[in-house]
Amino acid sequence: MADKPIQGEKRVFMTGNEVVAWAALAAQADIMYGYPITPQNEIMHYWTRMAPKFGKRFLQTEDELSAGFTTLGGVLAGRRAFTATAGPGNTLMQEPMSMAEMMRIPSVVVIQQRGGPSTATVIYSQQEVTMTAYGGNGEGFRIVYSTGTHQELFDYTIKAFNTAWKYRFPTFVLGDGYQAKMRESLTIYDPQDKGMEMVKTEAFIGKEPVNGIKEPNHIRNTYNTEEELFDVLAKYMEDYLKIAPEIVEYQEFDCDDADLVVVSHGVVSRAAKGAVQELRSEGYKVGYFRPITLRPFPAEQLRAVADKTKTLLLVESAYGQMAKLVKDAIFGSTVAIENLFKPGVGITSEEVVDKVKGLL
Amino acid sequence: MAKTWKIALAGEGGQGVQSVAEIIAEAANEEGREALYIPNFGVEQRGGVSVAFLQIGDNQIGSPKFQKADIVIALSDRAVRRTRQYVDEKTTFVYDSSIEGIEDDLPKNAGRVLAIPAIEVSKNELHPRVFNIIIMGAVIKSTAVVSEDEAKTAIEKKLGYKFEKNPELRELNFKAIARGMELVEKAQ
Numbered sequence: 001m002a003d004k005p006i007q008g009e010k011r012v013f014m015t016g017n018e019v020v021a022w023a024a025l026a027a028q029a030d031i032m033y034g035y036p037i038t039p040q041n042e043i044m045h046y047w048t049r050m051a052p053k054f055g056k057r058f059l060q061t062e063d064e065l066s067a068g069f070t071t072l073g074g075v076l077a078g079r080r081a082f083t084a085t086a087g088p089g090n091t092l093m094q095e096p097m098s099m100a101e102m103m104r105i106p107s108v109v110v111i112q113q114r115g116g117p118s119t120a121t122v123i124y125s126q127q128e129v130t131m132t133a134y135g136g137n138g139e140g141f142r143i144v145y146s147t148g149t150h151q152e153l154f155d156y157t158i159k160a161f162n163t164a165w166k167y168r169f170p171t172f173v174l175g176d177g178y179q180a181k182m183r184e185s186l187t188i189y190d191p192q193d194k195g196m197e198m199v200k201t202e203a204f205i206g207k208e209p210v211n212g213i214k215e216p217n218h219i220r221n222t223y224n225t226e227e228e229l230f231d232v233l234a235k236y237m238e239d240y241l242k243i244a245p246e247i248v249e250y251q252e253f254d255c256d257d258a259d260l261v262v263v264s265h266g267v268v269s270r271a272a273k274g275a276v277q278e279l280r281s282e283g284y285k286v287g288y289f290r291p292i293t294l295r296p297f298p299a300e301q302l303r304a305v306a307d308k309t310k311t312l313l314l315v316e317s318a319y320g321q322m323a324k325l326v327k328d329a330i331f332g333s334t335v336a337i338e339n340l341f342k343p344g345v346g347i348t349s350e351e352v353v354d355k356v357k358g359l360l
Numbered sequence: 361m362a363k364t365w366k367i368a369l370a371g372e373g374g375q376g377v378q379s380v381a382e383i384i385a386e387a388a389n390e391e392g393r394e395a396l397y398i399p400n401f402g403v404e405q406r407g408g409v410s411v412a413f414l415q416i417g418d419n420q421i422g423s424p425k426f427q428k429a430d431i432v433i434a435l436s437d438r439a440v441r442r443t444r445q446y447v448d449e450k451t452t453f454v455y456d457s458s459i460e461g462i463e464d465d466l467p468k469n470a471g472r473v474l475a476i477p478a479i480e481v482s483k484n485e486l487h488p489r490v491f492n493i494i495i496m497g498a499v500i501k502s503t504a505v506v507s508e509d510e511a512k513t514a515i516e517k518k519l520g521y522k523f524e525k526n527p528e529l530r531e532l533n534f535k536a537i538a539r540g541m542e543l544v545e546k547a548q
Contacts, residue, residue: 013389039401123401149420178424182398183382185389267424274422348423 005054009189016179017042019150020084020110022188023157025050028198029108030079031057033070037089038122039177040112044084064089068096072105076219078203080161084110086177088119090128090135097170098136102221104236105204106164110157110173112180115344124177125344126266129321132172133295141236143171143247144295146266150186152292153179158191165199167243174294176317178267178346244296251290254280255305258287260338260360263302264315265291265322268347272315275352286356294322299329306335311359315340315352364394364417365503366426369495370443371435373410376492381412384499387506387514388416396421409442416505431502432470433495435478437462452502454544476543482536490536497540511537 005025014022020043024032032051034044048058061067067083074081085093090111100107113128115121134140143163145156157173164171191198205217223229251269254276255261264272269290276288289305289312291298306312312335316322319341327337340347340355367384369377378399385397393416400411415421429446434455440462447453447467455466457475466473476498482491493515500511515533516523523530 013386013395177401178398181401182396182424183385184396184421185394270421271423346423346425348425348427350427 004190005050006188006190008193009187011185011187013183013185014150015042015181015183016150016153016175017112017181018046019153019186019188020157020173020175021046021050023154024082024161025054025056026154026188026190027158027161028080029056029082029161030201031059031074031081033059033061033067033074033081033083035061035064035067035085035089037064037086039114039124039180040084040086040089040110042180043110043112064092065095068093068107068109069099071107071109072096072100072103075105075107075201076204077206078201080165080198080201082108082110082161084112086112086180087114087116087122087128090131094131094135097142098138099221100170101136101138101141101236103219104168105170105219106168107170108157108160108164108173109170111175113174113176121344122177123344124317124346126176126268126317127321127343128174129265129294129316129318130324132174133325139233139237140295141169141240142295143167143169143293144174145172145249145292146174146294147179147292148265148267148269148290150179150182150184154186154188156292158196162196162199163247165201167239167247169240174266176267240296247293248296248298248301249292250298250301251288251292252301252305253288255287255289255308257285258309259285260311260313260356261287261289261305261309262313262315262352262356263289263291263322263326264347265294268315268317271347271349271352274349275356278349278353279356284356284360286360291322291325294325297325297329302326303330303333306330306333309335311336311338313338313340313352313356313359315347315355317342317345317347319343364415364419364421365431365505366429367414367416367431367433367499367503367505368429368443368446369412369414369433369435369499370409370439372439373407375410375435375495377410377412377433377435377495380492380496380499381414383514383518384496384506384511385414385416386517387510390514391506391510393417393505394419394421396424398424409436409438411439411442416503431499433499435459435495437465441465454498454502454547472548474544474547476547478540478543481539481543486536486539487532490532493533493536494540494543497537497542498544499540500537501541501544508537508541
C-alpha cells in the first residue's frame with residue numbers, strides 16, 4: 001500500500017472537487033458515502049480513484065438520505081466518514097443531519113451549491129445557506145464554513161473533520177458549483193507536517209467491556225416527554241454558545257474609516273475584495289467584511305463594524321439568505337442596509353464597484 | 361504583466377475550446393502565474409455552445425467568470441452570437457473566417473475584430489485534429505499570456521505519451537501553434 005497521500009508541500013492546479021478529495025485523504029478520512037449529483041460528482045470520482053491506494057473505501061448508496069445515514073453509521077462504528085452533495089441532494093441530506101444534531105454524531109458534509117429551488121441549474125448559487133445552516137427540524141446546531149478559494153477548500157475540509165469530532169456537531173464545508181468546477185492553484189500538504197493532529201475517532205457503539213463490565217452507550221434521538229427533550233436541548237444550546245467564540249472565523253479590512261462596508265461570503269467575497277481594493281485606490285472610503293463561518297456567525301465582530309460605518313452593502317448570489325444572518329446578528333443597529341442580490345448567478349467585482357458608486 | 365487577462369473561448373462541442381483553455385491555464389500556472397479556468401457546464405453541454413472562461417494574471421484572480429473579456433475567440437455561428445455579450449470597446453474579437461451568415465452578428469462595439477482561417481488551415485494544410493492547437497497559437501499571440509515555448513512544454517506534458525509513439529504528431533502540434541500565431545499576426 002502506498003505511503004502518505006501527500007509528501008511535503010506541493011503546488012497543484014486542479015478543480016475544487018479534486019481539492020476536496022485530496023483534503024479528505026490528507027485528513028485521514030476512512031470512507032466516503034455518496035450519491036451522484038452535479039456539480040459535486042467529481043469528489044466521488046477522484047475519491048474512488050485515489051482512496052483504494054491508501055486502504056480507504058467508498059460506498060455508493062441509493063440516494064442522499066441513505067448517503068447521510070450510512071455516513072453516520074460509519075461514524076458510530078468509529079470511522080472518519082464523510083459525504084458530499086448539492087442542491088436537491090442537500091435537501092434530502094437534512095434528515096440524517098438532523099439526527100446527527102440530536103445524537104451529537106460528528107459528521108462532515110461538503111456542499112457544492114447549485115441553482116434552486118428544486119432542480120433549477122446544475123451550475124452555481126449561494127442559495128443553500130439557510131438550508132445548510134438551519135435545515136432540518138431542529139435548531140441549527142451545526143458548524144458551516146463558507147470557502148472562497150481552492151486553498152480554503154483544502155484547508156477547511158481538513159479542519160472540518162477536527163471541528164466535527166472535537167465539538168460533536170455536524171460540520172459543513174459550503175462551496176459552490178464555481179469552486180467545484182474551476183481550476184486554480186493551491187498548495188496541498190499533510191496536516192501532520194504542519195503540526196496539526198487529527199482528532200482521534202472512536203466507536204460510539206459496540207465498545208469493549210471495561211473491567212468486565214459492558215456499559216451501554218445510549219445515544220438517543222427519541223424522547224418521551226417535553227421536559228426531557230427541553231433539558232437535552234438546553235444543554236446543547238449551552239454547549240453551542242460556549243464553543244461558538246472558538247469556532248467563529250471572519251475576515252475584514254479597511255473598515256475603520258469606511259462610509260460603506262461590503263459584506264459577502266464564499267466565492268462572491270473574491271469579487272467583493274477586488275471591488276473594495278479598486279474603490280479604495282480611487283479614494284472611496286469602503287471596507288470589506290466576510291464571515292467565513294456562517295454558523296456560528298461572527299455577530300459581535302460584524303456588530304462592531306456596523307457601529308462604525310454608515311452603510312452595509314450585502315452582496316450574495318441568493319435573495320437575501322446571508323442577509324437574514326446579518327440582520328439577526330446586528331439587530332438593534334441603525335446602520336443602513338443596501339443589497340446586491342443575484343440568486344443563482346455569479347457576481348463580478350465590476351458589478352460591486354458600480355453598485356457602490358451608485359450609493360456613495 | 362500587471363493586468364489580468366480575461367479570455368473567453370467558444371465553439372461547438374468537439375472543437376476543443378475547453379482543452380485549449382486548460383492547457384494554457386496549466387502553462388501559465390507552471391510559470392508561477394495565477395490562472396483560473398472554468399468551463400460553462402450544465403445542460404448547455406448537451407448540444408449547446410461550449411464556452412471556456414480563462415483568466416491569467418500576477419495576483420489572485422477575482423470572480424471566476426467575468427462580464428467583459430480582453431479576448432473573445434468564437435469558432436462557430438452560434439458561438440459568435442453567444443459571446444457578443446462579453447465584448448466591449450477594449451475587446452479583441454477573433455472568429456473563424458469560414459463561419460457563414462454572421463455578418464450582422466459580429467459585435468460592432470469591439471476594439472478589434474479579426475477573422476482567421478483556422479478551420480481551413482487545419483483541414484487543408486495541417487490536420488483537423490490539431491485545430492484546437494492552432495486556436496491555442498492564436499490565443500497566445502493575441503495575449504502573450506504564455507510564450508510559445510511554454511505552450512509547447514504544456515502540450516508536451518499533456519500529449520507526450522502520444523508523441524513517444526508517433527514523433528510526427530509532435531511536429532504537427534508545434535507547427536499548429538506556430539501557424540495559429542501567424543494567422544493572428546497576419547489578420548492584425
